[in-house]
Amino acid sequence: MTGTPLIELVDLAAAYGQVQALKPTSLTVAEGEFVTVLGPNGAGKSTMLRAAMRLTPASGRVRFRGRDITRLSTHGRAREGIILVQEGRGLFGQMSVRENLILGAYTIAAGESVEARLEEVFRLFPRLKERFGQTASSLSGGEQQMLAIGRALMAKPKLLMLDEPSLGLAPRVAAEILDTLGTLNRDGLGILLVEQKAPQALRLAKRVYVLSLGGIVAELAASEVGSHHDLSRFYLH
């Protein structure tokens, strides 16, 4: 990897009371790179993303485009262009699809066209256009995930972090969503994806980190995962 990374987590660590959920962990994502973090349930993947977003208290440092943002608040990080699609999607169930999407554009500068952003999201997820006036809670699981990603895209992120977007979805819907992430990445968006088990996510990713028991145990090119017997057994099948 050359040049300044898009995001750099340096010895990021977090604990819930006495339980060390994330040991000092370092990770980078380059501009326009697709990085996947794999790991079993309880490995600390969600904690790492929440710590990167300062939704969970953490030690260590976070740099974004070379600037130290360790002391920057969660909303400040979002304004910098780091958007997290949380596990459980974090949608506002009683608000309409439209309102959820418009809230996603909260950080974009006044005068920029929200309508243009909406059209862009509808181009990627046409189903959201059909569900425009419905409440988020009335959508199916797959549609909710599309809405969560669509809302994140409304903010024109520079880095999109996703916490297990395929969780609980039928394989076909999960594949559709991951395909869209691939399209976004080809358009230059940096993506940090956390998954438990996702052969397709590995096909999209350039690099992979493997997280286990709160710490990174491997970092390798995505193409190398197949040649590692244990990794291949756990994460490709």
Add this chain to the structure above:
Amino acid sequence: MISRVSTSTDRPWRALLPVAVVLGVMAFGLTSSGYVVTVIGFAAIYGIFCTGLNFFMGYTGQASFGQNAFAALGGYGTAILCGNHYWDPLAAFLVSMVFAGLVAYLVGLPTLKLRGHYLAMATFALGLITYEISIEWNGLTQGYMGISGIPPLGVWKFELANEKQMLVALTLLMLLGVWISVRLRDSRFGRALRAIAGSEPAARALGIDVARYKLAAFVIAALYASAAGSLFAHFVGFISPEVFGAAMVIQSFTMLFLGGIGTTWGPIVGAIMVLMLPEFLRGLKELQDVVYSMALIALLIFAPKGLAGLGSLFARRPKAPVPTPSGAPARAIAK
């Protein structure tokens, strides 16, 4: 073509219906005796107070048991400035609001770092402290004796001559309060508040400065409360600490939940119902309180979203989503 659900803007009669009901109640007041005028006037004042409370509790999802403190600041501000210093009522009204807003800002800065029950207790303490000050600071508030001789509402040389003129003014001010509340709710600011009510972490992750917005909602609620306190002082011509005591908090909560918390017209409907229902039950004599309490309980059981929420029972429902391979529509989502 973007599909839309029908809104009140699509069907203007639905948006205008509550206004018509409010105007109908006011018209009833104008043709009634002085006592009924007083009760409906109180309903308008409480309607303003609860609209502000709804902003903080309904739209923003926070708890405040201390809004009576800001009503007291408005009431005493008006009483002292108009009654003792002969200020113009409008000037006293505005200065009291600014002062209440400033106090809300200063108190809210540390207090709003708390959440849930802790925030509720802290705000309750604020109400108690204000109550004690209004009793103990005799030189300024005249303690339990209260302050009398407060002039009616007016602007410069024009003064509202009687209760019925006051009722018209109170109703118009209440409708203005609701209109401002609706404009704020439907703005970018209001959407951010509703996002905070849905999930604070999710709102933060979208770039919303949660602490700043909660503080702004708290200050707005305080401005409404101060306005209600000032109007009470002008309407009755007398205030004392009891007016702004814990009973005010309990009564306003009843109004808010009965009318429909988080709805536009719920606070107004609740205020009218809570203040007028006992008058309709007056003929029951000693059973009045029992029947009144039972009626409130029944309303809360059969209309858990409040009386304003009953309208949704008759609203056209959007089509159910087409099932997808990912399963049935999921519910609730914000973590």
